[in-house]
Amino acid sequence: MIEVNELTKRYRHGVAVDGLSFTVRPGVVTGFLGPNGAGKTTTVRVLLGLAAPSAGEALVGGRAYASLHHPLREVGALLDANAVHPGRSAVDHLRWLARTNGIGPARTSSLLERVGLAGVARGRVGGFSLGMRQRLGIAAALLGDPGVLILDEPVNGLDPQGVRWIRELMRSLAAEGRTVLVSSHLMSEVELTADRLIVIGRGRLLADTTVGELVTGAGSASLEEAYLRLTDGAAEHRAGGGW
Numbered sequence: 440m441i442e443v444n445e446l447t448k449r450y451r452h453g454v455a456v457d458g459l460s461f462t463v464r465p466g467v468v469t470g471f472l473g474p475n476g477a478g479k480t481t482t483v484r485v486l487l488g489l490a491a492p493s494a495g496e497a498l499v500g501g502r503a504y505a506s507l508h509h510p511l512r513e514v515g516a517l518l519d520a521n522a523v524h525p526g527r528s529a530v531d532h533l534r535w536l537a538r539t540n541g542i543g544p545a546r547t548s549s550l551l552e553r554v555g556l557a558g559v560a561r562g563r564v565g566g567f568s569l570g571m572r573q574r575l576g577i578a579a580a581l582l583g584d585p586g587v588l589i590l591d592e593p594v595n596g597l598d599p600q601g602v603r604w605i606r607e608l609m610r611s612l613a614a615e616g617r618t619v620l621v622s623s624h625l626m627s628e629v630e631l632t633a634d635r636l637i638v639i640g641r642g643r644l645l646a647d648t649t650v651g652e653l654v655t656g657a658g659s660a661s662l663e664e665a666y667l668r669l670t671d672g673a674a675e676h677r678a679g680g681g682w
């Protein structure tokens with residue numbers, strides 16, 4: 440479970456997250472949506488202990504990240520698929536992560552198999568496509584067999600086969616009873632993958648609902664239309680008029 444309680448994060452030039460509260464429950468895929476600059480990354484960074492809250496809290500399994508004894512076993516995250524040393528092989532990267540987090544090496548092989556990288560396990564990550572790096576990032580997120588997964592734009596750079604693969608993976612991870620929070624700007628993909636949605640704008644909660652309720656409640660034909668209505672006014676850059 441993820442709990443964000445009255446979270447505020449201020450930067451020098453303004454408020455990125457503004458009194459935000461929501462809960463993400465296990466067993467379903469929850470989409471985390473909002474226009475550019477809404478505060479999604481900031482919220483995730485606080486959840487992962489990469490930024491400190493100005494007020495409020497963001498908890499994983501009831502605890503702040505900094506107080507987790509074995510963070511990788513509690514929460515796995517895919518943030519930036521390029522944040523891997525390019526000279527390392529996929530298997531070395533995972534083994535290094537496992538070693539530094541007290542996880543046995545045996546799990547790396549089964550994970551490389553699960554994400555479809557077994558055949559290139561010894562290849563240097565520098566030669567990987569973005570899609571292959573995304574898969575490696577997902578393997579790293581799963582390394583500690585965590586109950587909570589946070590995936591930021593996981594379908595970025597994936598081809599249609601990869602997109603379908605990640606969709607099914609997320610659903611199976613949720614079906615295993617995990618908490619799965621996934622951010623995306625691709626409404627058509629979110630509509631296919633997520634059960635619930637947290638939508639934020641300008642650092643505040645705009646909706647905490649199911650995909651079905653958001654679409655039908657807004658009388659819209661699609662999630663994209665419902666989302667655009669909901670976030671109208673909260674977007675950072677809006678098209679200027681005059682045409």
Ligand SMILES: Nc1ncnc2c1ncn2[C@@H]1O[C@H](COP(=O)(O)OP(=O)(O)OP(=O)(O)O)[C@@H](O)[C@H]1O
Binds near residue numbers: 452454473477478480
């Ligand atoms: N380290 C930082 N220092 C100063 N301001 C920041 C910092 N990180 C984020 N911000 C600001 O906080 C606001 C929220 O940014 P954030 O990256 O959390 O939004 P986002 O919803 O993830 O956007 P996107 O969809 O574009 O990734 C933005 O106005 C951004 O400029």
